[in-house]
Amino acid sequence: MDLTRPDGSPLRVLVVDDEVNIAELISMALRYEGWEVATAHSGSRAVSTSKEFRPDAVVLDMMLPDFDGLEVLRRLRTSDPDVPVVFLTAKDAVEDRIAGLTAGGDDYVTKPFSLEEVVARLRGLMRRAGAQQAATSSVLSVGDLTLDEDSHEVFRAGEEISLTATEFELLRYLMRNPRRVLSKAQILDRVWNYDFGGQANVVELYISYLRKKVDAGREPMIHTMRGAGYVLKPAT
Known part of the structure; x- marks a missing residue:
């Protein structure tokens, strides 16, 4: 074949x-x-x-x-x-x-x-x-957060979360690398295809958007590691 x-x-x-x-x-x-x-x-x-x-x-x-x-x-x-x-x-x-x-x-x-x-x-x-x-299943799961790569549906604790296309790509990258610290340069390169060069503020902006949707009123899953980047891990 x-x-x-x-x-x-x-x-x-x-x-x-x-x-x-x-x-x-x-x-x-x-x-x-x-x-x-x-x-x-x-x-x-x-x-x-x-x-x-x-x-x-x-x-x-x-x-x-x-x-x-x-x-x-x-x-x-x-x-x-x-x-x-x-x-x-x-x-x-x-x-x-x-x-x-x-x-x-x-x-x-x-x-x-x-x-x-x-x-x-x-x-x-x-x-x-x-x-x-x-x-391989198209569904990524970290703790009570699930993301379906085919249908683009995202749920946390059974509650649906509506994301823009860029927010979805950013969350997908974080969820494919749970518990791994990802630098702003890595995130820019993977989600926006930029070479690192003064564009780090766009990462901070979209991380803040994601936090408002994924972590609002719940135990946080998206963490900032000062000087290193961001990490997504199950809520404790």
Whole structure:
């Protein structure tokens, strides 16, 4: 069965390698599979391209001219925590492979590699990711707060809460990361797709809107960690 996005459109793969010829070879093989491909030849370009392209999987070279694949992975995962990543590593760089998998990479292929192997690894990863998504409920729950990602309904202690689209995205991000302190920069990047630069006041503003709706007259769930950011956790 052909792999596609839920809406039937082609899967998207981002190929990151500073060797243009290798990136092009992999891209050709993936396009032959019917997938949509974007390429990047540096870590910074990979991060910016990923935000625009929203890939379903990433083929990521460990050695890049500006920063390494591990740093690219860390930055990609702040905006898309579940995107499957296949690392390309040198044949003898065992420590790179261990570091990549420890950091959250899903698989690796050693250079020199066959294009068939890269395609096969990606197919396996995307099948697993698709099966995982299908098995995952669309409802997020933290304490007595629930959010349905499909219907966009939010309830606290059984009482419905009406949110704007931006408030919903902000709450969804907080609820996907319960008990984790999220910085203003992370929130800006994930909810507004801004690079951090003097826009922190918009986060404070929307956190205050959310508090009025989610915490009003109840035990607070949204907490400010001074100098660090915000955290959502079940009311005690």
